[in-house]
Amino acid sequence: MTLQFYCSDRDTQIFYIxxxxxEDGIILFKEKLLIPDQEQYQRNEDNKDKLFKSLYFSEEVIESKRLNALVKGKGLGVGQVDFETCVTAIKKHFKFVYLIWNCGNFYELAASDNELMISKFLEILPPPYMPDPFSTEKDLPRQL
Structure with a gap:
């Protein structure tokens, strides 16, 4: 997930990685991604703050992070990209790309050029855990 703290140029980042x-390796990407529906994005953020973060952090800490972490030009705001940009960059460099997990605005993707290796990897994955209020994807893993 560190890619988004550096810049939004996923193509160059993935090229380097x-x-x-x-050659037969598998790479996992976990990213907080923008989605086209800004209202849904905000609902996902609100759910995370109210139903998860509130178990561990005070309202003051949650509000401070809300005001600082996703501000354009710092924190996650430095290089956060949308789902399509991320997937397009990964697919440019890898033949097989799967969405394996989603929770709110967070997505995990697996990619490889080796179909057998990624198939074996997917076979041993347990079912993804995604509590209902946080999940926006139901049929995972799925090839992109």
Missing amino acids: KKVLK
């Missing part, structure tokens, strides 16, 4: 990945 692929150079150091073994």
Whole structure:
């Protein structure tokens, strides 16, 4: 998930990562992504703050993070991209791309050039845990 703290140029970032990945390797991407429906994005953020973060943090801490973490130009706001941009960049560099998990605005994707290796990986994955108020995807994993 650190890619979004550096810049939004997923193509260059993934190009570099692929150079150091073994030929039959699998890479996992976990990203907080923008989605076209801004109201849904905000509902996802509100659910996360009210139903999850409130169990561990005070309202003051939650509000401080809300005001600072996603501000354009700092924190996650430096390089957060939308779902399509992320998937397009991954697919440019890898033949097989799967969405394996989603919770609110967070997505986990698996990618590889080796169909057998990624198939074996997907076979041993347990069912994804996504509590109802946070999940927007139901049929996972799925190929993109």
